[in-house]
Amino acid sequence: MVQNVTLTDFFAMNIRLTDLLNLPGVAVESCHFSQDSVSFQLRVLTKGTYCPHCRNYTEELHQTRPILVRDVPVDSKEVYLKLPRRQFYCRVCQRYITERLQFIDWRRRYTQRYEEKIYSQVNRCNIEQISQQQHLRIEQVKNIFNHISQKRNKQHLEFSQKSYCYER
Numbered sequence: 001m002v003q004n005v006t007l008t009d010f011f012a013m014n015i016r017l018t019d020l021l022n023l024p025g026v027a028v029e030s031c032h033f034s035q036d037s038v039s040f041q042l043r044v045l046t047k048g049t050y051c052p053h054c055r056n057y058t059e060e061l062h063q064t065r066p067i068l069v070r071d072v073p074v075d076s077k078e079v080y081l082k083l084p085r086r087q088f089y090c091r092v093c094q095r096y097i098t099e100r101l102q103f104i105d106w107r108r109r110y111t112q113r114y115e116e117k118i119y120s121q122v123n124r125c126n127i128e129q130i131s132q133q134q135h136l137r138i139e140q141v142k143n144i145f146n147h148i149s150q151k152r153n154k155q156h157l158e159f160s161q162k163s164y165c166y167e168r
């Protein structure tokens, strides 16, 4: 461990790591290096969220659960993000709402950029190879590939429906 690290150095280092990580709306609080992986403890920058049902802004935090999300590797090390999954209460709808983060699809345990990376690798290499390299199970690789394919098909469909509307 590095000796004589002042608090200012520590904060400067975390700001630098946040920049390097380049994910919107979160900051690095701490990081942990091991021989073949790096994990980042992240903090969500906003205090509250907008209700997806009525667009009301709420800061009424109901509960927070820690989740672990896989991200793109750095220097061939596996990268994991430790994030809070926050649930808020919306007074208007009287419902509990789970916050959605921009860089993770709903209920996924990988960042979008990691899933995109795996998807493009599946198009080039075989699934067994990727499974071994990434330490993912074959089913996990297939699941990521299917998720991205479905997402792309959906986006393509929405786009063609839009252009159909414009044409009319």
Ligand SMILES: [Zn+2]
Pocket: 051, 052, 053, 054, 055, 056, 090, 091, 092, 093, 094
């Ligand atoms: Zn609401």
